[in-house]
Amino acid sequence: GQQLNQSPQSMFIQEGEDVSMNCTSSSIFNTWLWYKQDPGEGPVLLIALYKAGELTSNGRLTAQFGITRKDSFLNISASIPSDVGIYFCAQGGSEKLVFGKGTKLTVNP
Amino acid sequence: DAGITQSPRHKVTETGTPVTLRCHQTENHRYMYWYRQDPGHGLRLIHYSYGVKDTDKGEVSDGYSVSRSKTEDFLLTLESATSSQTSVYFCAISESHRLNTGELFFGEGSRLTVL
Numbered sequence: 001g002q003q004l005n006q007s008p009q010s011m012f013i014q015e016g017e018d019v020s021m022n023c024t025s026s027s028i029f030n031t032w033l034w035y036k037q038d039p040g041e042g043p044v045l046l047i048a049l050y051k052a053g054e055l056t057s058n059g060r061l062t063a064q065f066g067i068t069r070k071d072s073f074l075n076i077s078a079s080i081p082s083d084v085g086i087y088f089c090a091q092g093g094s095e096k097l098v099f100g101k102g103t104k105l106t107v108n109p
Numbered sequence: 110d111a112g113i114t115q116s117p118r119h120k121v122t123e124t125g126t127p128v129t130l131r132c133h134q135t136e137n138h139r140y141m142y143w144y145r146q147d148p149g150h151g152l153r154l155i156h157y158s159y160g161v162k163d164t165d166k167g168e169v170s171d172g173y174s175v176s177r178s179k180t181e182d183f184l185l186t187l188e189s190a191t192s193s194q195t196s197v198y199f200c201a202i203s204e205s206h207r208l209n210t211g212e213l214f215f216g217e218g219s220r221l222t223v224l
Contacts, residue, residue, distance in 0.1 A: 006151075033211040042199050042215025043152070088151060092211025095140065095159060096167065101151035 006089050006100030014108050019076040021103045023089030032065050032072040033090040033097070043088055047074070079107050112136050113216040115200050121222045128187040130219050132200030134180075141183040142201040142213065143167075143175065152199065158183055190223045197221075 006023045013019060023032070031050055035043040047058050049065035049072060056063050062075045076083055084107050089100040112135030122128055132141060142157040144167075154167030156175040164175050172194060174186045187194055197220050201213040 031211050040217075042201070042217055043213075044215070045212050048210050048212070090211060095165075096154055096157065097142075097211060097213060098154075099144075099152040101149065 004089055004091060004098060004100035006103055008103055009101070010104040010106070012106045012108065013079055015079060015081060017079050019079055019083070019105060020073065021087060022071060022073045023100050024071045025091060026070075028069045029091040030069075031092040032063070033092050034061075034063050034072070034074050035088040035090060035099075037086040037088065037102075039085060043086075046087075048092075076105075079105075081107050081109055083107050113200060113202055113214060115198075115216040115219045117219060118217065119220050121224065122190055123224050124191055125189050128190050128221065128223075130185040130198055130200075130221070132183045132185070132202075132216060134183075134202050136202060136204075136214070137180060138202040138204045138214075139180075140203040140205070141177065142203075143173075143183065143185045144199045144201060145169065145196040146199060146218070147196050155185065155198075187221075190221075192223050195221060195223045 003026050004023055034047045036046050037043040047056050047063040052069045053067050054065040060077045064073045086102040086104050088102045090097050114133045116131045143155040144152045146152050153169045155173050158164045158177040176184045197218045199218050200216040203213045
């Protein structure tokens with residue numbers, strides 16, 4: 001079945017640092033998604049990407065749809081304590097969303 | 110916030126007992142999903158529904174059954190709970206057109222512990 005490899009599994013950073021995480025797929029899909037899960041909550045959609053090469057920003061978050069259509073990157077600039085949580089990549093565009101295993105982000109004040 | 114309510118939010122049960130988790134939505138969305146979240150595995154789809162009485166399996170459906178007799182309710186049943194089913198279970202909903210954008214709305218989760 002389709003697999004998404006998300007890295008790193010966890011990150012421990014200082015407040016103010018930039019963060020980068022990525023996701024690769026064994027197959028090509030038309031939609032890359034990034035979700036964030038706050039502690040004790042359900043995931044929430046952050047950014048959706050629909051075209052190869054597309055670069056999209058949402059505040060301090062920037063995500064890119066890889067040219068090969070098999071990867072995506074999420075960058076967070078100038079991290080703040082409320083950025084803590086688990087970030088999931090996902091591939092969509094069909095009835096079933098497939099999620100990566102997540103990157104757990106810890107931000108030290 | 111999307112109107113999604115999961116119940117119970119926490120449950121401890123014993124191996125071999127039946128368990129039913131309920132997801133209730135007030136958004137009249139067509140699609141409803143059950144995921145489980147486990148450390149090291151992320152979110153894995155158990156079952157989903159694309160309409161009343163229309164359901165399909167996800168990647169980890171063994172040991173689980175679902176039912177959807179009304180648009181607003183999607184039930185997940187563990188006929189005979191096992192310790193491997195200890196997990197956090199999330200319900201999610203989506204409207205048809207939102208599937209193209211990949212936007213699911215998640216509930217707050219139900220933590221199930223099977224002793």
